[in-house]
Amino acid sequence: MSLQATTKANKVDRLAELTAQSETSAGVSLWREAYRRLKRSKMAIIGLVIIALFVLVAVVGPWVAPHSPSAQLWRGEVFPNKGLFVGPRAGNWFGLDNLGRDEFSRVIVGARQTLLVGVISMLIGLVIGAAVGALSGAAATLGGKVGQRVDTVIMRFTDIMLALPSLLLAVSIAAVMGQSLTTVMVAVGVVQIPTFARLLRGSMLAQxxxxxxxxxxxxxxxxxxxxxxxxxxxxxxxxIVQATLSLATAIIEAAALSYLGLGNPDPSVPEWGVMLAQAQRFFDNAPMMSVYPAVGIIITALGFTLLGEAMREALDPKLRG
Incomplete structure (x- = not known):
């Protein structure tokens, strides 16, 4: 065999070897690589466990609650005017509230309302904000001079919304719409719109x-x-990362609006923010009535925050490699 033929054969063999290597070590997509990193992140695992427990309680809560959350079964045992409350005991793990209702049942059932408010509020901000951001980003990127003018107008309105304190804006919207659970969802969702719009628009400009x-x-x-x-x-x-983080913010802001008396007007329907507002009058004599819903809000927000931060790190191109 001539030297030229041998060299050619070696090149073919080398090419076949490289092809085989490329097939076995195919490029990993961004999301697959992020998923691998999330599986190794303790922060993501802790956040997922907290979220999973919260969702499980929210879904099965009404069926596993030992008592009706609105039934005043022990009304005769509680005397809030005299500062007499029933604490934790065998039949009532978290004690009784000021109306003689089982606090444990109300905390469990209230998780569903809290999850519902947080998710719907986040979706309102995500859908509308993403639509506004996509329009602005597309106009600025591909629309020429006319598109840039459209982008400028949209972003100036967005900047005005961002300049206002989020809670103050939410309170203003809720005050105009009236007291209801729907009002809380819309108010918190509107506050989220400029954040999603700005984020998607900036990402599209970078792309x-x-x-x-x-x-x-x-x-x-x-x-x-x-x-x-x-x-x-x-x-x-x-x-997507911001949506996870916004769930935590939405839950906290919704609880704040309920605490200010702008949430569900029906006090018999348990929701953590409403329960916190109802318990503030009796904090001196029954502080645990405030502690239980507050701890639920804090832990749930922590779970979404941990998962969101872990996703941010997993999708950060500077940290991949």
């Missing part, structure tokens, strides 16, 4: 100069299709 966008333009792909099928899907990572 606008990427090579795949330039290649799509060179191939004559329509701008609308580039924005919807290329730029926006690659810009959603920080938005």
């Amino acid at each position: 606008g100069g990427s090579d795949y966008v330039l290649a799509a333009k060179a191939l004559g792909v329509r701008k609308r299709r580039i924005a919807l099928t290329q730029i926006m899907p690659n810009s959603l990572s920080p938005v």
